[in-house]
Amino acid sequence: MSARRNPFFEFDPSKARGPRGGPDVGKDVTAEVAAAAGADGRAPLTVSALVGRIKDALAAEFPRRVAVVGELSNFKRHSSGHWYFRLKDAGASLDAVMFRSSAERVKFDPSDGLEVVAEGRVDVYDVRGQLQLYVERMTPKGAGALELAFRQLREKLQREGLFDPSAKRPIPQFPRAIGVVTSPTGAAVRDIRRTLRRRWPAATVYLMPSPVQGEGAAAQIAEAVRLLDAAAERLGIDTILVARGGGSLEDLWAFNEEAVARAVHAAATPIVSGVGHEVDTTICDLVADVRAATPTAAAELAVPDQAAVREMLSAAAGRLSRRVRQGVEAGRAALAGLCRSVVFRDPSARLRVQMQRVDELSHRMRGGLVGRVARGRRRLGPCESRLALLHPARLAERAAAAVDRLAGRLIWALGGRSKRAGDTLSRLAGRLLAGHPRGRLRLLRQQVESAGRQLEAMSYRSVLRRGFSVTRRAGGELVRSAEDVAVGDAVQTELADGSFRSRVEGPADGPPATRPTGKRKQRKQRKRPPDPGLTLFD
């Protein structure tokens, strides 16, 4: 108690009561003073004596502490920790001092203008003869000190942004390890354990024990938060719970202290705070990343419900199975549909259809051929018989018969009337006989030969188109060998698009030479076997 060292603060009621209770004390002084006294015949008092008597009088008037209501002004915090200020109201003011030991216990933050109730003793500061209130307790007027302190700290931290939503870190959805700061013996740890075990037993729970009320609790809670946060990575802690069960405002006060607020705010690990009952809100709650009404609620917010998660897992597994089964079923159905198609049901059907078609076509083709042959034969039959009638021998016979008949009739008719007529008749008969049937036969032969030539020409035209040529003698005989022509012979060369005439000069591999005419050669040539070149025209 540093205040005890201040001599002016020492206030011994027995001593104070001395001058009044014991007249012998200070008697000498009084006499001396009385000797020096003025008009009233009493000796003057020393300053000390006067102040002393004033102090005595005050002590007599205010034997115990008094409580004074007033507004703070001139409030000064000395570096020594003492506070100096004035209390005033509309009509008066009073100096006051609050020594460090008392000031330290004030929860709120006093400042000018604040109306307070100050409790203390009235005394005189001897050195200055100054009346002072030696304040031992100070509370805000109206609200309680704690309420005010809470409000003040809240405003201050709010200004600093400690409650900003943007400063909140998200808590993991499925925590692996949870660090808990609370008392190891309180109801909170029991509630938290029960809740975590029920909801999310997969998480490891670490308890960092700390007192949660009383002197120094705030500092220890703050330290516990700092230590847990520092060890979080090593221990795998991804969520921290700061909790305390219900209690009075005073009981919960540690969680309203700046030290706790700073530690919670500084932690890198997300923190869930659950302090007091539902109605209580602490600064710790406000700074924490997630604020819960109670320790149980904090545990509930920190972890998911395993029942719900298991349900979700089952649902996911069900959805997976259903979907894949559906996919397989759809595939199976599609496959079955394809298998039902004709192609797979009867793979040879198509082939059979084709075969049938081939059969049909071949049948038709055969039928057509046979029909045509039959038709041809049918047409050929009459032609044959007609042709037989037209045979030159028959024609000649018939002509001769007709001539004979006519001649007979003529002879019979004329009756050999005239020799000249008979001569004419025989001449006519001769012409008839010489000209008619045989002449017709010759004509037919010529026609056949001409047609044959045409046929021949047609058959080799295609070869000519390939660049070959045909050379004939002037008589039209084919030149098949170099020996077929002689120097000076005229030849005609036929090409695909026309022909020209030329004269033989001599063999291509020798000088031009005179050779005999080709008549004999031709005869000779007829006797020769056919030239292999003929194959071109086959």
Next chain:
Amino acid sequence: MAEEKKLTFEEALEKLESIVSAIEEGKVPLEESIAKYAEGIQLVKQCRAILDDAEKKIQLLAKGEGGELTPAGELDEPEQ
């Protein structure tokens, strides 16, 4: 497999969700979806195993010699 064991619950669940939604969207060919189905069911099992592998005790922490927190036993159970 050893690598799969290291999956956290969250990672396993995320993977499971992506598999389920991929299959549900029908973007995966049937053959692949069957393989993914097997993987998904494996993940479900893994998630359940994590849940079943429950910690029964609360570890008490205390400051060790180096000032570091270390588990210093288990919290006594006042009930049961």
